[in-house]
Amino acid sequence: MNQAMEKDKIDKKDHILDVAEKVFAELGYEGASTRLISGEANVNMAMLNYYFGSKEGVFLAIFERRIASFQSVLLSIGNDDSINAWEKLDKYIDSYVDRVVNNNCFHVMLNREISKSKKTDLTDQITKIIMRNVTVFQNIIANGIKSGEFSKDVDQQLLVATIFGTKNYIVNTPHISSLIIGYDVMDKDNQDEKLKPRLKTYLKKLLKAYLVNENDNNK
Amino acid sequence: MNQAMEKDKIDKKDHILDVAEKVFAELGYEGASTRLISGEANVNMAMLNYYFGSKEGVFLAIFERRIASFQSVLLSIGNDDSINAWEKLDKYIDSYVDRVVNNNCFHVMLNREISKSKKTDLTDQITKIIMRNVTVFQNIIANGIKSGEFSKDVDQQLLVATIFGTKNYIVNTPHISSLIIGYDVMDKDNQDEKLKPRLKTYLKKLLKAYLVNENDNNK
DNA sequence: ATAAATTAATCAATCGTTTGATTAATTTTG
DNA sequence: CAAAATTAATCAAACGATTGATTAATTTAT
Structure with a gap:
């Protein structure tokens, strides 16, 4: 098989994954x-x-394709020692919001599957993939606390739920969030011009308010 | 069929719906x-x-049953003028966390349904009911801002996504959140003894940090 | 006795997967 | 270089299993 054939084969597999994802x-x-x-x-x-061994193989291949593209970006942010914890947080939020909003259909599909409480091979695989992203975020927070940049008195773990949950609420319940926010969150123009910058600004401010290392203002 | 039979029948139907919901x-x-x-x-x-005609009939019966009890609970908090905005917020969070965690199976079902992009009678109905809860929360925030108790510089609408989204993330992705938090969030004892109080404390602190009307500490 | 409740057996339809055959492309051999 | 052997890609057909639903018979309650 020559190179041209190899490319055709990849294109065909990619086409199947495109359709299957939808x-x-x-x-x-x-x-x-x-x-x-x-x-x-x-x-x-x-x-x-x-090509993919099974129906589940098709499903997982969709994940591998989407995840692989952004995995390295997030990891590099977490491992970049030239910037402080606050800057890492900002970078993480920027990248994450962009990616999730751009691939909102994929993320709806992902969350629908992972919401099944019964453990299967499929949910295990998805869990593993998601946890990689979660760990990057957790490390940023943990390191910020260790370095004294963030307050020690924070619930790191539930903070993860807030970041990912806020994002999920917007993209997973489009009917609701469109009503709340006041425009169609599924519209591409609205996403780029309004939703993404607003969500970034909000999440950063929310995190800053919660994480800031202030001198324990009682009550 | 006498009244005892009627009750037995209802109990049996209810039992089926309990199991089906899970x-x-x-x-x-x-x-x-x-x-x-x-x-x-x-x-x-x-x-x-x-009893229910079809599988879909069972599914719809679950919603009809829960939706009936869904209504009036939170409205009283929003209309109570004897307490200030902070206290209203605390009360809302307390009752909301309790209700959602107690009925976590139904809420998983509900969110999976509302995540569908296609509009149906069911999604419209769910949207209407959820929006009623959202409005109560939004009014608490809006009144707190108007009275000067909360900062004016907050994104009320995305704050809704944070409160509901954080909660959703915990109950909708049990595998993930159990890994993050460190114990099984589906376990009833864990829910009552650990998860609910922790989630309440966290949400209150997070909201307080974000909403507090401080004298604009730059940077 | 009559109506309601419950059961086991069965239905056609659809599921994901596998098969054996065929075609097309590539490599090996003489 | 050309014939033979090998590999990869594709297909229609069929597999056994499972799906939601229905039937007809039986039990239970009134």
Whole structure:
């Protein structure tokens, strides 16, 4: 197989993943049949198993593709020792908000699957992937506390829930959040011009207010 | 059929809905088979169709049942003029955390449903009910700002996303949040003894830090 | 006795996956 | 270089299992 063939094959696999991601997001994992996915992608049903081993393999391949692209960015922020904890936090929020809002359909699909309380191979795999991002954020906070930049009197763990939860609430409940915020949060222009900068500013200010190392103002 | 029978029948239907709610939360709508639900509830499979007509009928019955009790609870707090904005906020958080954690299975179901981009009668209904709770919270914040108790320089609308989003993140992603927090957040004892008080304390402190009307400490 | 409740058995449909065959491309061999 | 052997890609068909739903028979309650 020459290089041109290799490229075609990758393009075809990528095309299947594009279609599958959309179908999964619309119908959920169990709701999306392999027949529908292969039909939408105009490929033979057996190709899904041939390329990805199984339906679950297709699902996980979607994750690997999306996660891999941004994983290194977040890690580099966490490992950059040339900037202080506050700057790391800002950078993390900027990158994270951009990525999540840009790939909001994917994140809806992700959260729908991980919201299943029953443990499966699939939820285990997703958990592992998500936890990598969580750990980066946790380390930024922990190091900031250790260095004295952040207050010691914070709940690091629930703070994770706030950052990821605030973001999730906006993208996962578009009908609600659009009503609250006052414009359609699914609209691309609104996202770029209004939502993203506003969400960044807000999260930074919220974190700053909570993390600031003030001299214990009682009550 | 006398009254005793009628009660038995209602109890049985209620029991089925209890079990179904849990299974739907665990596996999602498509992931939960009627055989599993009826098996867990120790009733014949045909009883689901006999009582509720179809699988979807079971699903809708769960919502109708919970939604009925969903209504009036929080409204009283918002309308209580005998306490100040800070106290209202505390009360709201207390009752809200209790209610959501106690009914975590239903809330997982609810959020999974509302995360669908396609509008349906069900999502419209859920949206309306959720917005009623949101409005109570927003009014507390708005009145606190107007009275000067809270800072004017806050993003009221995104603050809503933080409160509801933080809570959602804990209950909707149990695998993740259990890993982050360090114990099983689905365990009833953990919920009552650890999670609920901790979440209340955290949310209050977070809100206080963000809302406090300080004299603009630059940077 | 009659209506309601419950059951086991069964239904067609659909699920994800596997199979064996075929085509196309690449490598190996003579 | 050309024939043979090997590999990769693709396909239609079928697999066994499971799905939600229904039937008809039986039990229970009034």
